[in-house]
Structures are given as C-alpha cells and as structure tokens.
Amino acid sequence: MRKMWISSRQVAGNKLPLKALDPATEEVIGEFAWGGLKEADEAVIAAKEAFTSWRRTPASERAAMLHEVARKMRANLDELAVELTLETGRSIRKNRGYVEWSAQCFDYYAELGRHYRGRLIPSPESSQLSIILKVPIGVVAAIVPWNYPLLLLTWKLAPALAAGNTVVIKPATNTSWVTLGLAQYFEHFPPGVINILTGSGGEVGDYLVTHPDVRMIAFTGSTEVGQHIMRQAANDMKHIHLELGGKDPLIVCADADLNAAAHAAIWGGFLNAGQVCTSIERVYVEEEAYSELLDSIVQLTRNLVIGPGMNPESEVTPMIRPGEREKVDDQVRMASASGANILTGGRVPPNLQKGFFYEPTVLSEVREDMLVMQEETFGPVLPVVSVKNFAEAMSRSNSSKYGLGATLFTSDARKVKYYMETIEAGNVWVNDPLIDNLAGPFGGMKRSGIGRELGMEGLEEFLETKHVHWEIEGGKKNWWYPWE
Ligand code: NAD
Secondary structure (H helix, E strand, O other), X not given: OEOEEEOOEEEOOOOOOEEEEOOOOOOEEEEEOOOOHHHXXXXXXXXXXXXXXXXXXXXXXXXXHHHHHHHHHHHOHHHHHHHHHHHHOOOHHHHHHHHHHHHHHHHHHHHHHHHOOOEEEOOOOOOEEEXXXXXXXXXXEEEOOOOOOOHHHHHHHHHHHHOOOEEEEEOOHHHHHHXXXXXXXXXXXXXXXXXXXXXXXXXXXXXXXXXXOEEEEEEEOOHHHHHHHHHHHHOOOXXXXXXXXXXXXXXXXXXXXXXXXXXXXXHHHHHHHHOOOOOEEEEEEEHHHHHHHHHHHHHHHHOOOEOOOOOOOOOEOOOOOHHHHHHHHHHHHHHHHOOOEEEEOOOOOOOOOOOOOOOOEEEEOOOOOOHHHHOOOOOOEEEEEEEOOHHHHHHHHOOOOEEOEEEEEOOOHHHHHHHHHHOOOOEEEEOOOOOOOOOOOEOOEEOOEEOOEOHHHHHHXXXXXXXXXXXXXXXXXXXXXXXX
C-alpha cells in the first residue's frame, strides 16, 4: 500500500485504503492510504514549520534540490511513465514525453528562482532607498486533477518551491496512487517542505482551502469546484490561482491548409480521449471549405487506433471512469435527439467492452444552444459547424463563457493579427494547436480561470510583493511639514 508523505514520513492514516484502477482493463493496480482531517492538519503544520527555514534557504540551494528532482525523474523515466499510463490510461509514448517535460520544468524553475529578483526604484530623496521586494507567500495547497497528475502538479510545485514556499499536495482520488509514488523524488528536501495528502475534495480539499495557515490555493480542476474555492478563500483573502475548464474553439478559414487543419482537429479533439483542458471542443469552418474538411475529419477519425495506453500504437486511449464516459455519451445523445448527425463514433467500441473506452465521435448539424456546444464535454467528441465567414466564426468562438485556449488555421496574416488581439482565450494557437512552452504563460480568461502557470508569470504567482521605503540617514526632522 502506498502511504501519504507528511513531513518526510510515510503516514498510513486512520481510514481504510482505497484501490487504484487501470481504466484500460478495470483491474486493480495497487492500494493507497486515504487521509482525513487529522492528516490534513498534520500536513499543514509540517508545511508551516518548514516554511520558516525554507524561505531563508539560499536560492542556489533550493535550485540544487529542484535539479535533483529532475535528475531522479529522468533516471526513472520509464518506470514513472508506466505508472502514469496504468492509472490514467493515457498513452505510454505520451507519458514518456511528459515525464521528461516535467523534469525540464523543475530545471527551468530551479534556474528562474535563482535569477528572479525585485528591483530598486527612484526615491523621493537621495538619502532614501525604495526597494521592491519579492517574498514567498507561505504554505501553498496544490490541488490537482486526474488528467495530467504529474505535469499539472509540476507546473505548481516547481515554481512554488523555487519561490521559497512550502507545499501540501492534494491529488485527485483517481490518481492518488501514482502521486503518492512521487515521494521518492522528494526525499532529499527538508521535512515538511513537500507533503502529499490524499483524501476527498469535499473533506480534506475544503479543509485546506479554509485553513488559516494555508496562504495560497493553486488549483487545477473544474470551473464548478474553482468557483467554490474562490468563495471559500474569500474569508481569509487567500491568494488563489485557478486553472479551470474550457470549451476551446478551432476556426478553419477557407484559405488554410485544409489537410493540416483536419489532422490538427482530430489530434486536438481526441488526444487523451478528449480529456485535456485545452481539447478542441468546437470546430467552425468557413462554408467554402466545410464539406472537404468535414470529410477529411471523418475519414481520419475512422482510421484512428483505439486501445490501451500501454500499446504504443494506440491513438485514442480510454476515459478515466464510466461516470465520465456517461456524461460524454449523454451530451452526444441529447445533441442527436435535437437534430445533430453522428457521422462516426457515438458509442462504446464493440470490441472493447472492458475498460472505459469511447469511440472518437464527429457531429454535424449541431446548434449553438445544444449542451455539447455550451458545456465542457471532456471526452472525444468534435462538433463541426459551417459558418458564413471569419467574422461569424469569431463571434461564435467568443460567445462562450469559457476562455481557455483557441486555435486558428489560416494563411492570412491580417486575420491572424485580428484574431490574436480579439479572441477571448489565454492560450492562442495559430496553425498548430495545443503546443505549450515552459517559458510561455498558460491560463484562462472568463470562467476558465485566474492567473498564469509557466514562464516568469508562473513564478510571480507564488511571490508576494512588498514596497520598502528606507530613510538611510535617520529620518526627517519634521514629518508634518516635510517641505520645511
Ligand atoms: P475536479 O474539479 O472535480 O477536481 C479537481 C481537484 O479538486 C481534485 O483533486 C479534487 O479532489 C479537488 N476538489 C474537489 N472538490 C473540492 C473542494 N470542495 N475543495 C477543494 N478541492 C476539491 O476536476 P477533475 O474532474 O479532477 O478534472 C477535470 C477538470 O479539470 C476539467 O474541468 C478540466 O477542464 C479541468 N482542467 C483544467 C486545466 C487547466 O489548466 N485549465 C487542466 C486540466 C484539467
């Protein structure tokens, strides 16, 4: 059984352990300790105590410890990738890449944390110094979802530690087993700097969010839970960083490379079975290109290899749980009942009844008021819509309450300029969807979140800013009338 990791100790907890499942086979892959309020309290106390010295640890020493995490992850790359695939169902090929990318993220913030500094600004008088100081915030609760349990954790953990904060990690239930296995990569940190606490969101998650000693909530997950956290965190005015759901549009103009756009649509729509926050969930195509693009998308979709993530050839892997699959199927059924055409997919693959697979699905004849066009689907479903022109595509894209990512395919630079300035999304891709960059900030607008991960902005989130005014020569004689 995998235990919790609190103050560098293995903690079993008082509750019965839970079982970890492989979504491709429905088999039990291991057991993990399940925490409650007692363990949550221990984790916060440990992180609070560790903060006193961690914040004063020289940035170069912190950097060395972060580099060491990267080194250990690379040394265990295959083993970690297999574990990620077993618990998330995701492709082993992709997971190898994500372990390497996570290691790069630790290296990146190790160095950024060493170089980042405040600044000196002009003072009113020559005897004074005005200093902008950047200081760590304190105990950070890093609450993460199941779809990218390592990567999305790393995007929080690496900058939070580099900035001098201590962290309590709260993984999702579905990926607690693999997250508890990460303790081996953190053994060289002082006790309490990193803690891994399992437990239900409603119990230990809520407890962390309302605990007075937790000064920041760095959360990735659904908009609904993000809204709840924002309300809860208001009492103590905690720092919040929210990476939430999306309904990302892809616009394909008639002047685009349609073959590339079709490949991009199925990759962006069906990667990780559509369980990516920046999955393409709506496709708007200029009417001259509509039938050609739709035909290509349907053909390419029918040729995709559906199968378990452990098979390196699998392109569409299982969904995480039957409940998530039902939610997706409900949206497809409702759309179909209201007039949408299911051109391919829309069912459990007949040859894959075991595991939580769902066929990649392409819909046409969808209307903007259907749930599948309004709410996040988070599954392998692509509604493809014909629009009169680019202006209509823009207006429909921006009509969503979400604003996470958005992609444009065109060869017209004027459209690109207009698009990048006016599309309501934090992550904007042109002719190449879903590409992230460690140095480029990632995050959402509107109901897709607040704040940015990655890049300089991703470190800034974990720092508090102070303005220090210092009269070096001992102060004025008269504060009431400083001009005298
Ligand atoms: P979720 O919101 O159900 O859970 C996310 C985490 O929050 C889990 O660890 C859960 O235990 C915890 N939680 C639940 N209730 C809580 C509460 N009351 N207080 C504190 N914590 C609580 O999301 P999920 O189903 O795990 O993940 C899928 C969602 O995540 C999708 O909506 C997806 O778009 C979103 N997501 C967003 C991004 C992004 O970067 N914007 C990335 C990945 C996933």
